Amino acid sequence: MSKSPFRRIIDAPDFWRLWWVGLIIATVRWVETVAVGVVVYQRTESAFLVAMMTMLRLLPMGLFGVFLGALAERLDRGRMLFVVVALMAGTSAIVAILNATGRLEIWHLAFASFVNGCGWCTDNPVRRVMIGEAVGREKMSLAMSLDVGASNASRMVGPVIGGTLLAGAGLQGVLLLSTLMYGAALAAVLTIRAHHAHAVQAGPVLARIAEGLALARSDKRIRGVLIVTIIYNVFAWPFTSMIPVIGRDRLHLGPxxxxxxxxxxxxxxxxxxxxxxxxxTPRWYGRAFVGGVLCYMVTVVTFALSQSPALAGAALIVTGIGGAGFGTMQATLVYLASPPDMRSRILGVLTVCIGIGPLGFFWLGWLADRIGSHNATAVTGALGLLAMAATWHWWKEI
Structure with a gap:
């Protein structure tokens, strides 16, 4: 009897440990995003500042992603992952102490968002490359589907936990939970058996970065994925920062x-x-990737213009389906198209493209303060569809 798709990789213990670490970190990210968004808006009544909190989590990707990709090829990725998770746990603990002593300011939340964003930008070149090493090339798509599924599951439970805990225990409860969950992720990292060190030829970091950029520019498949990734992160993903604002002001919802x-x-x-x-199946990878982005942007506009919580929620469900196609195939397509000795570098370049997202958050926050959060979200989604149409020639090879 043939094994189910999931049983085919269940005999890779390191994959499941890495999967668990990703699930915990992603859940904390969503718990904090909703809770911090609500708190910042309550204190400042500025949609722009709410968008900036999410933007700061993405900013390190654009600043450091390509450097971390090159660095990850030289270091033990397991140890690097341990340091990253420990840094995020320590940051949440410090913010919790500041809040408990009544000294927490908005800029503290902004700084913590940036620091934790530094940890997030290592996910592709470190944790996901380790996943690929644990399961092998032929099972990478299935592994990414399960990993993205875990990330998406965190988007189901994280916002509910964040909103409910904020209403019942305040921001302090949210911060304490974040610290404890990061501690659980740290314990899981310690159980990873393989070191996942990858031997590379010696050479200056900048030269290795240049090699990665050259490959990304010359390979049509990689180039197409990077272009669509930039469009998604500028015109689509930033709308998530407006959910607390639209939910409160347009749909009149509580935490x-x-x-x-x-x-x-x-x-x-x-x-x-x-x-x-x-x-x-592999022949549908590219279609799932591009189709997911187009579906996402159409339903972002629908969500923004909805006046009913039920309709808005339905639009978000379809948005999530589109996002799954994009998120699952994004790293998979780049991983499969990259030579083994350059995967961390190319995934570092992908991280930089994701890190361009702060431009979208800045734009959306600025526009929301001028024409309203729902109007700004609808306009931005429409601009994303136009950008996809304008760049069709460059991503059609996907």
Whole structure:
């Protein structure tokens, strides 16, 4: 009897440990995103500052992603992952202490978002490369589907936990939970058996970065994925920062309602990732990637213009389904197209493209303060569709 798709990689213990670490970190990210967004908006009533909190989590990707990709080829990735998780745990603990002593300011939350964003930008060149090494090339798509599925599951439970905990225990409860969860992820990192050190030829870091950029520019498949990734992260992903604002001002929801609304996106994404894990074949990888982005942008506009919480929630479910196609195939397509000795570098370049997202958050936050959060979100989604149409020649090879 043939094994199910999931049983085919269940005999790779390191994969499941890395999967667990990713699930915990992603859940904390969503818990904090919703809770911090609500708190910042309550204190400042500025949609721009709410967008900036999420932007700061992405900014390190653009600043450091390509350097970390080159660095990850020289260091023990397991140790590097341990340091990263420890840094995020320590940051949450310090912010919790500041809040408990009544000294927490908005800039503290901004700084913590940036520091934790530094940890996030190592995910592709470190943790996901380790996943590829643990399961092998032929199972990378399935592994990524399960990993993205875990990330999407965190989008189901994270916002609800964040909103509910914020309403019941305040920001302090959120910060304490974040610290404890990071501690659990740290314990999981310690159980990873393989060191995942990758021998590379000696050479200056900048020269190795230049080699990675040259490959990304010359390979049509990689170049196409990077272009679509930039468009998604400038015109699509930033809308998530407006969910707390739209939920409160346009849909008149409280913290629990905002958390539940944000969960809808995760429900759709989890379902989409599950379908991809079970049935997606290699010939459909590119179509799932591009189609997911187009679906995402159309439903972002629908969500922004909705006046009913039910309709807005339904739109977010479909948004999540589209996001699953994009998120699952993004790293998979780049990983499969890259030579083994350059994967960390190319995934570092991908991280930089994701890190361009702060431009979108800045734009969306600025526009929201002028024409309203829902109008700004709708306009930005429409601009994303136009950008996809304008760049079709460069990504059609995907």
């Amino acid at each position: 629990e309602g905002v958390g539940l609304l944000a969960t809808m996106d995760g429900i759709g994404a989890f379902a989409g990732a599950l379908v991809l894990a079970l049935w997606l």
